[in-house]
Amino acid sequence: MSEHLLIPEAELKSPKTKRDSVGRNGQVGKTLRFTKLHAENWRNFTKIEADLQKRVFLVGPNACGKSNLLDIFRFLHDMAVVGGGFQHAVQQKRGGVSRLRCLAARRYSDIAVRVHIGRDGHEAEWEYEVRFNQDNLQRPILKSESVKHRGKQVLSRPSEDDNADQARLTQTFLEQVNANKDFREVVDFLGNVRYLHVVPQLVREPDRSVGKSNDPFGGDFLEQIARTQEKTKKARLKRIAEALSFAVPQLKELDLHRDSRGTPHLHGKYEHWRPTGAWQSEAEFSDGTLRLMGLLWSLLDGSGPLLLEEPELSLHTEVIRFIPQLFARVQARSGRQVIVSTHSSELLRDEGIGMDEVLLLTPGDEGTSVRPASDFKDIEALLDSGLSLPEAILPRTRPRRASQLTLFGE
16 A cells, blocks of 8 residues: 555655654644643542643553543533533433542542643643532532633632532533633533544444434444535545545545435445446445544544544554554644544654653552653663664553463463
């Protein structure tokens, strides 16, 4: 396959060095993104704080909390989006405060999330914080909610009205249109956060999408495409087909239509010995093709932060190693933030990945710590000695006794 994957020759050279993630051509980005995260007692984490770049690669062993870290941003989205809210995000989506609270939490057991939202040059333009616990009926209850704009306090709760009526603390102002006017930009930004982890089996069975909307696992992926404005849909499918042709050489064309029941189906035209080729539906597409399609569509659809779980799954290594450059090219045009969890050495092999773009998750007795690779002097020394980034980082993520699995069944 072509090594370009729709990336022009001039862009194949990475815009960064291993130690520097300054934006391409020194341009100041205008798109809002998460610039810093602080969390307390959230699942695997007793207390973490991390700076966030435009691209973030979460790396760590299994069960260290990569998915749970991504879920912090999903939680903020679930509170802000229409049809969501604080109770919905905690109770319905995550099973309540007890299931969210870190098992290593001690005396001070409030769960807290604070994010800085900004642009290049204004990294802390907005600051949103929510702190909560549960009442005697195990209902989520706010302990505090705060919004700052460039250091100026815009919202501080609980207020006198909150203290006089505790029922008000079952809702955030984030979810109330009549209360969030002064920070509506934050609400809209959080509502545009998107999480994607396509499960090919769900895409192959479109009937499963009935009643679903924006399913992060792809249950309504084809329905999302079908609902897109016709001109935009055709243009995107054409671009995706061109990109996919490098990874799947026989695939030449993509189209989507509804059957007699109104169910959407994706058709791909494959070349073979017949001059006219042959059309196949999503039911015949490989897992890798469907996952790559989902990735490419998500990069074209939306402008808010994109959260991706192990995008390398089912993909050939020659495709995986160009994914970071794909992100960089999209960001050069849109400034959209991408936060990715990964175990892939091929994905991390790109020389353009900065050490401050990689967050290393390390589990311990007091919860998982989160630190950028640039904090580790030994990693920097290994890079100086000629090792690649994955060679320097991934040994830290390997289970110490993985070899004992070979004894299973004896």
